[in-house]
Amino acid sequence: MTDLAIPEDQTAASNGDNHLYLVDGSGYIFRAFHALPSMNRSDGTPTNAVFGFTNMLLKLVEDIEADHVAVIFDTKRLTFRNEIFADYKANRDEPPEDLRPQFSLIRDAVRAFNVPCLEMEGYEADDLIATYARQAKEKGMRVTIVSSDKDLMQLVDDGVDMYDPMKNRAIGRDEVFEKFGVGPEKVVDVQSLAGDSVDNVPGVPGIGIKTAAQLINEYGDLDTLLARAEEIKQPKRRQNLIEFAEQARISRELVRLKDDVSVEEPLERLTVEDPDDATVLSFLKEMEFKRLIARFEAELSDGGAASAGGGPVEGSVGSPSPEGDVAYELVQEIADLERWIALARAEGTVAVDTETSSLNAMRAELVGVSMSVVPGKACYIPLGHTDGEAQGSLLGDSGNGDGPKQIPRDKALGLLKPLFEDPSVLKVLHNAKYDLLVLARGANGGVNVTPVDDTMCMSYVLEGGLHGHGLDELSELHFGHTNIKFADVCGKGKTQIPFSAVALDKALDYAAEDADMTVRLHRTLRPELPKAGLLTVYETLERPLIPVLTRMEKAGIKVDPQILRDMSKDFEKRLDELAVEIHKLAGEEFNIGSPKQLGEILFDRMGLPGGKKGKTGAYATGAEILEDLAAQGHDLPARVLDWRQLSKLKSTYTDALVEAINPETGRIHTSYSMTGASTGRLSSNDPNLQNIPIRSEEGRKIRTAFVAEPGNKLLAVDYSQIELRLVAHIANIESLKQAFRDGIDIHAQTASEVFGVPLAEMDPITRRNAKAINFGIIYGISAFGLARQIGTEPGVAKKYIDAYFERFPGIRDYMNETKAAARETGYVTTIFGRRVHIPGIKDNNPARRAFSERAAINAPIQGSAADVIKRAMVRINPALADAGLAAKMLLQVHDELLFEVPEAEIEKTTEVVRRVMESAAEPVVELSVPLVADAGTGDSWAEAH
DNA sequence: AAGAGACAG
DNA sequence: TTCCAGCTGTCTCTTA
Structure with missing residues (x-):
């Protein structure tokens, strides 16, 4: 809930003059200008700041529940503060070229909306705001300052709050305290000490906001502090406080807002008036704000917004559907749900999508389910909607106050569960892992959806590296259809409402469309998999991983x-x-x-x-x-x-x-993205558990906080040198393969072969250089890069690389062949047949092309390693079950798997996991090098690694 | 929103 | 010859 909508009755409710909005116009202009991409009217005039400002005004006049309002601007640069301190704001640059012509247009906007627009020579907007705020407060009015400027925070008080219009966030005492470490009444003291580099307020050297807050909290106020400066313990700080006491006092005069400006416009005249629609419209047209015009006109001709009523809503209103007729049905009766379930069974395939309260599947509550069986037909089953947006009145029901009409959640889930768990009905989802996890949680019905196809994974397997794989992007790409945006339904920022509060007719259009698009995508993409020879990749590497990852995410650590x-x-x-x-x-x-x-x-x-x-x-x-x-x-x-x-x-x-x-x-509970990395790797987010520190001693300690449940230990098993082993295999380098077979130190072996030093006499520096080359090769390094890495001249590095290729010509051949293949087909492949597209490989820009070539060299190596561990992950749970072991797989970190294991089962589990990981490539690929997995256990991740 | 920087494999 | 200079990620903070 935003503060814009709270007309809190305060002391003066009786006389009706109860709430004043003061909008810091100048502050908003700059933020809008920087936040929005550049826009131009057809005559070339830049308009992005005008657009942002107008948008804010529209919202303001729509939402305002105050009876007094003003938008206030700064005037020229020089104010009375420059008489106190000549350099005040002296380090401000001129406003950018593109902004200057917009100032006067913005004032036009304010006038068009019939909102009082004020400015005064010699004063900053802040001073006028302070003055009106004081006057209003004295009359018992409530004040809301629309701004996020920290300089205005000193005005916050009982009855005076701030509202940040960009972040849609209220700023009260707590927020001020968070920013300054003191309450609003001490903000001036803190600012006088800390100064401000943006406004060129000097303050006291060596004191920032933190120190200032600490001092003010200790001494009470600036004058007391300066008077007792001798008591300060830190010598430098004491000296500065004494030496710069006067400068602090001057800073206070700069910072303290003037609240007794003799304003030209009396407070009483700052009343809220309805804007003249024609004037607003002609302004919007003059600015060529097409979207705002449409929005404004729609509001003018409002009144016809009500929906059809309780029954099925035919033809999705509002969403353009160029693909032909669509029929979306709102399911509110058990009989209708049963009909849809029968339809799904008859077809044998059903697209499913869930609507929830959160993007985080472990925190999400189920709000509704949509289904589609054939393109163009879909339904939405609301399950957890509440009365939001006054939909009770729109639907015209009895207003029972228990939310809109919907089938009781548990009843509906009871009917859906057998369908969703029926092995003979294929459930098609986009990003299935999310919905599977939501539905699997007990709080949402404990439904274990199976079997599953995932259109997002299909797109990833077919076209990974070419584009993203979100439903909106794919709808656009494959069907030229623009999906309704989540933000259009729920808003964004602080004004965002939960999906459960969305009116049912809107929720239907949005949710049913997702199921509809999923069914269409499935019919488009599924046949492509066998045609492209990628069905095996999808069926063995991606699809079976979905339930595995779901379990891991649900388990958490x-x-x-x-x-x-x-x-x-x-x-x-x-x-x-x-x-x-x-x-x-x-x-x-x-x-x-x-x-x-x-x-x-x-x-x-x-x-x-x-x-x-x-x-x-x-x-x-x-x-x-x-x-x-x-x-x-x-x-x-x-x-x-x-x-x-x-x-x-x-x-x-x-x-x-x-x-x-x-x-x-x-x-x-992290969330793994199956389509985020172009090479076939997973990525981890919210939070990322694939980059927990380990390299520094200090950071490594963080891993001591990752622990096992009592009676359990953590088991970490990681592949040793998997990428180098795969290089040896793929490029077929006999001596490297032999070294891996013999278990020889691979970097020392490389050093010995390239630099001709016998293994027995290997020195650490030579070995280190060889190691750098080994890893550099994987990434397509240049002589320049290697030189920088090992701290030598590029000429020397080039000699090393030449020597390396001389000794291992197979690697150079591999690189050239890989680049050629990428140029030929646009993609490279892993040893399991996964494709990684390299779109920039033919770029005319040599730098970008070189970049793509390095990516092409790396992708088969990194991607093959990713395939190997995915195969291991898919096999691990059945292997553990076969052995009667209770271990839980918790995390994957590219070449490492982490398990939580009952103490009594550690040895057996280690053995099973190691066996599965080391044989993961088989039987599809018979590697010519052994894969080796190292294991460690402990009470924490730090110990286990 | 983009850039810079830092963490991981 | 020019370009730039090591691959794959995510998260936080600052700045415009």
Whole structure:
């Protein structure tokens, strides 16, 4: 619920003057300009900011429940603040070229909507807002400031709140506290100390918002703090507070908003008036905002929006359906549901889609189910809808208050379960894993859907690498049909409503269309699989993996939140200390997380050697560059590297993982994407459990929080060097294959052959170089890249590569053949026949073409390894069951599988898993190198690995 | 929304 | 000769 819609009766409800909206127009202009892609009227005038602003105004006049309103703008640059401090806002750039002509158009928009539009010479919009807010408050009115500018946060008070129109989020005391570490009444004090680089408010050097908040909380206010500055313990801070006390006081004058401007327009006249429709329309037309015109006209001619009533709604209203007639039916009676189930049984195939409350399948509640048996005919069965959007009145039923008419959920699921579990009826879904998991959860009926076809996986197998595989994208691609967008039905951002609150007629159009498109896709894609020779890939690598992954996601992994919280606390403390040190070394306060600011400090201010880079013109400050600087003895870059590491660990891991623990299961349930990686790999998201730190000592500790249930251990089994083994096999390099068969250290073996050093005399550096080449080869490395990797001259690196190819000509042949095949067919293949399309292989741009060539070289290797582990995963559960073992497969990390195993079964389980993994390629492919899997166990993932 | 940076295999 | 310079991902933060 947004605050825009809460006309809270406060003290002055009786006189009717109760709510004032103050819109910070200037702030909104800049944010709209940057947030929206560029747009132009046919005469070339840029209009994107005008569009964003107009959109906001439309929403404002539609939703407003206040009786007073004004949009307020800044005027010229110079204000009374420049008399206090000449450089105030001096570092602001001129507004961008494309924005300047839009300012006056935006004022036109405000006038067209008949909303009071104010500005005053010499004052900023903020001061006028402060003044009106004070006046309104004195009259007992409520005030809402529509802005997200932090400088306005000092005005928040009982009865005065803010509303961020871009994020659709209310800003009250709590949000202010979150931002400044103090309540609104102390915001000015904090800002005076911390200063503001954007507005060029100086503040006190070495003090940022965090320190400022801490000081103000300790001393109460700025004056007290400055008076007692002698007491500060930290010498540098004490000195700065004394030395820059006056500067802090000046900053306070800059920051504090003036709330007694003698405004020209009295508050009483800022009343809400209905806009003149013709004026609005002519403005929209002048701007050529076609979508807004349509929306506005639709609202004018409203009244005919009601739906047909309780019965089946024929012909999906609103969604264009160029493919011919469609008939979507709302199923609200048991008899109708039974008819659809009979239809599905008769056909033997039914497309199914679920509507839920969340994109996260482990948290989603079932809201409805749609089904389609033949193209153009589909139904939607609402199960968990509530009264939203006043649909009770639209449907004209008795208004019983229990939500719209629908078959009781459990009754409907009782009828659907036998169909969904019937082995003789094929269920077709798009992204089946999601729906399977939702339906499998006890809370949603515990339905185990089988057998299943997945149109998303089919598209992935057929056209992986060419495009995405979402239903909307495929409908467009294959049928030229534009699906109704989820956002059009539910909105987005904070104003988004749950699907359960969508009116049934709208829900029908949206949900039935998905089932309809799924059935159409199935009829289009399924016949292509055998034609392309890809049926086996789909049937053995992808389709059987769906229930396996569903089980893994449902199982989740236990995570101890206390371990993570303790680490977070430790990280926070050390981050604070590092920040102080870094600011001291830099000689000024800046945002360490901003590469732009860091670059300016490093290269402009401190004059360290380094260069500009790329399109944005910002300095590059990547780890490699900072490491170079650190190696030259500079402390600041070294500390920044430490800071970055800790900051990453804290925000991405220790903090985020605690949040990801499912409150019902106490475990983290990732979601695997089967179509996200072009090579055939899985990817993991929400949260990503495939990139939990391990390489650094510090990060590795995070794995101690991943634990087994009591009585169990974690078992980690990973393939040793699987990609190099596959290279040896695919490129058929006899000496490498022999080395793998003999169990020799492969990098040492390579070094020995390429550099002619006997194995017995191998030194670590030579071995390291050979290792870099081995891995580099997999990725299609260049002499330049290898040189950078191992820290030598490109000329030397080139010699190494030449020597490597001299010794292993098979690898060069493989690379050339692979590139040729990609050029010939547009794709490359793995040893199991999976295709990976390489669309850029014929690009005229040499850089892009080279990029595609490297991808082509890598894809069969990475993809074959992905195929191998997928085959293992499909076989593991049956193998465990055969052996009577209870282990649960929890995670896959590309070449590793993680299990939770009863302590008593560890040895047997290890044996079974290892056997399955090492023989996973067979019998389809007889590898000429052995696959080796290493196992480890422990109470945590850290120990098991 | 895009870029930069950092984490994994 | 020019291009750029190691593949596959996800997540967070900043900035325009």
